[in-house]
Amino acid sequence: MVLLSGLILWGTDDMLSKTIGIALFIILTLAGLLVGLYFRRKLLARLKNTILDNWLVQTLGILIVLPPLLIVFATSPFILSLSVNGAADWWKQILSHAPNIDLVSLISNLVVSIISVTFGLGVARTLNKATIRGLGENRIDINIRTLIGRIIYVITLVIVLFWILSLWRVPLTMPVTMLGAITVALTVSLQDILKDLVAGFYILLERPFYIGNIVSITNAGITYTGHVEDIQLRATRLRLLSGEEVMVPNTLLFHSVVTNASYYGERRATIAVTLKREDYQKEETHATIKRELKNIVTILSHVEPQVLFNSYVEEKVTLNVRFWISPEQPETVTDAMNALHEALPTAELTVTELAGNI
Numbered sequence: 001m002v003l004l005s006g007l008i009l010w011g012t013d014d015m016l017s018k019t020i021g022i023a024l025f026i027i028l029t030l031a032g033l034l035v036g037l038y039f040r041r042k043l044l045a046r047l048k049n050t051i052l053d054n055w056l057v058q059t060l061g062i063l064i065v066l067p068p069l070l071i072v073f074a075t076s077p078f079i080l081s082l083s084v085n086g087a088a089d090w091w092k093q094i095l096s097h098a099p100n101i102d103l104v105s106l107i108s109n110l111v112v113s114i115i116s117v118t119f120g121l122g123v124a125r126t127l128n129k130a131t132i133r134g135l136g137e138n139r140i141d142i143n144i145r146t147l148i149g150r151i152i153y154v155i156t157l158v159i160v161l162f163w164i165l166s167l168w169r170v171p172l173t174m175p176v177t178m179l180g181a182i183t184v185a186l187t188v189s190l191q192d193i194l195k196d197l198v199a200g201f202y203i204l205l206e207r208p209f210y211i212g213n214i215v216s217i218t219n220a221g222i223t224y225t226g227h228v229e230d231i232q233l234r235a236t237r238l239r240l241l242s243g244e245e246v247m248v249p250n251t252l253l254f255h256s257v258v259t260n261a262s263y264y265g266e267r268r269a270t271i272a273v274t275l276k277r278e279d280y281q282k283e284e285t286h287a288t289i290k291r292e293l294k295n296i297v298t299i300l301s302h303v304e305p306q307v308l309f310n311s312y313v314e315e316k317v318t319l320n321v322r323f324w325i326s327p328e329q330p331e332t333v334t335d336a337m338n339a340l341h342e343a344l345p346t347a348e349l350t351v352t353e354l355a356g357n358i
Contacts, residue, residue: 025072032072036065051130056122063115113164120160128153142211143231147204150233192251193234199250200233213262214241214327219252225261241330261327266300269333270353271340272310273319279346280317292339293323298332300324320352 040061047057128149135145209215209228216225217238226240235247261267273289286307293305305323312318321340325332337349 028072029069032068033065035068039064039068051126051133053122053125053129056119056126059118059122062118109167112167116160116164116167120157120163124153124156124160127156143204143207146211146231147201192249196234196250199254200231200235203231203236203250203253208258209260209263213260216259216261217248217253217256218259219256224248265326266303266324267327268322268324268353269336269351271321271333271336272348272350272352273321273340273344274348274350275317275319275344276346277312277315277317279344285319285344288343289319289321289340292343293321293336296332296335296339298325298329298335300326322353 043064044057044061047060050057131149131152132142132145135148136142203209211228211231213228214226215228215238216223224238224240224246226238226246228236229239229245230237233250235249236253238246238248240246275285279285289307290305293299294301299305300323303324305321308320308322310318310320321336323336333351337351340347340349
């Protein structure tokens with residue numbers, strides 16, 4: 001009876017110790033997580049307004065949470081067993097059931113590989129952004145900046161890839177052989193995409209237009225007009241004036257007629273003004289039209305507006321009124337139409353040249 005009571009008490013004490021160990025492990029894990037999140041918040045606040053890419057900042061924020069948790073997990077056998085001998089027995093049981101491999105090296109290589117990939121992506125994106133910004137201060141155009149930034153981005157990722165391969169002790173001949181086979185397969189099956197890539201490099205180097213320009217692309221009788229948002233290696237992203245976004249393959253740009261309305265920074269608009277013969281006074285009418293146009297601040301002032309006699313048909317006089325505007329302000333033509341209508345209420349007004357149809 002006494003022996004049975006002792007066994008029960010021993011079993012109760014053992015269960016209580018395990019419960020205490022589990023509860024202590026949970027509490028320490030939560031404490032480590034809170035400490036890590038506190039460090040993360042401080043780090044993100046410090047790096048918020050720096051040049052570092054958001055991906056890299058978030059990666060560093062995740063990495064800084066790990067040390068407190070790793071400390072808790074490293075001491076977990078001792079916490080759960082509440083004794084050094086129990087911890088040693090626990091590890092022996094784990095290793096006795098594990099296959100004959102170096103678990104520590106395997107896990108460490110896996111963790112380092114994951115960290116290298118996430119950290120490498122962040123560094124690559126940061127270098128891309130820093131390159132574009134730094135070259136912009138040297139007045140290098142946006143196309144060349146974008147090209148150089150993307151080359152540095154790809155080089156960084158290649159370095160990370162070879163670092164991971166060396167970590168896993170993979171011979172370099174294997175990835176080189178695989179790369180050659182993949183290149184042959186891609187060349188055959190992805191010819192159109194490769195054409196787009198080559199055309200993308202050509203556009204970035206030749207610079208027929210820049211990011212931010214207004215261009216018109218005509219192909220198969222369809223014209224797309226809008227702002228160039230981005231020039232990627234495969235396609236160019238165009239924001240149409242009506243608000244839609246269009247991805248135009250670079251091969252299509254390479255073989256199409258492209259009109260750059262922003263190249264010279266100014267476009268000519270023409271309005272046809274038709275008056276009855278009795279309402280037309282040469283000096284007075286011409287002076288009135290020029291005065292109204294000069295009062296519109298968005299009409300470029302370095303070129304004098306022109307009022308040219310066009311035709312005299314059926315007791316009506318038609319004048320061509322020409323002036324120059326910025327391609328970024330097509331609404332200037334509307335302002336000119338309203339001003340001429342108020343000054344010449346009996347005139348017939350027709351836009352014949354809408355600043356390059358923009």
